[in-house]
Amino acid sequence: MVRKFIFAVMALAISLNFAFAFELSAQKELEYGLEASYYQDLARAAKHFESACNKGSINGCSFLGISYYNGEGVRQDYKKAMEIWQMTCDKKDAVGCAQLGFAYKSGKAVKQDYKKVMELYQKACDLGGADACYDVASLYLDAKGVEQNFKTAKEYFGKACDLGDQFGCDDYKKLNEAGY
Numbered sequence: 001m002v003r004k005f006i007f008a009v010m011a012l013a014i015s016l017n018f019a020f021a022f023e024l025s026a027q028k029e030l031e032y033g034l035e036a037s038y039y040q041d042l043a044r045a046a047k048h049f050e051s052a053c054n055k056g057s058i059n060g061c062s063f064l065g066i067s068y069y070n071g072e073g074v075r076q077d078y079k080k081a082m083e084i085w086q087m088t089c090d091k092k093d094a095v096g097c098a099q100l101g102f103a104y105k106s107g108k109a110v111k112q113d114y115k116k117v118m119e120l121y122q123k124a125c126d127l128g129g130a131d132a133c134y135d136v137a138s139l140y141l142d143a144k145g146v147e148q149n150f151k152t153a154k155e156y157f158g159k160a161c162d163l164g165d166q167f168g169c170d171d172y173k174k175l176n177e178a179g180y
Helices: 002-022 026-038 042-054 058-070 078-090 094-106 114-126 130-142 150-162 166-177
Strands: none
Touching: 026 042, 026 058, 042 058, 058 078, 058 094, 078 094, 078 114, 094 114, 094 130, 114 130, 114 150, 130 150, 130 166, 150 166
16 A cells, blocks of 8 residues: 555656646747747747746746737737836836837827836836837937937947947947037
């Protein structure tokens, strides 16, 4: 009787180890989501992003927010997207902050508010978001929510460039050649 019990416990332990071995990590879920998105399999991408988010991937959550905002693979839900991005931004995720800024810029999900856009893009830039640094520079260049300032725009284009944004490099060079 004891032998059967020990055998059953060992069999259960082995099967649990196999189950854990086949469960995807949050990082793998995120990678599969990005791959599915690349191949336009948006429903599968959203499922992987949701799984990554549920497993603790802040990036997975931010991409899930994008899925909800655009209605890609899931029913479009601006409110849910905004809630997700607010949560990720609060956890210092550059993508979440930048996407939240984009939502305030577009005016689709919330009333357009360039001061809020600047605040969120600035936060995303400070967190290392190259695109957000470029967006801050563009706001200074176009005088959206801030006073026009070519020198400050140049600084942010430079920061975007330093973070790997080629457009930032190009626009930094243009402003530099123009004497700013």
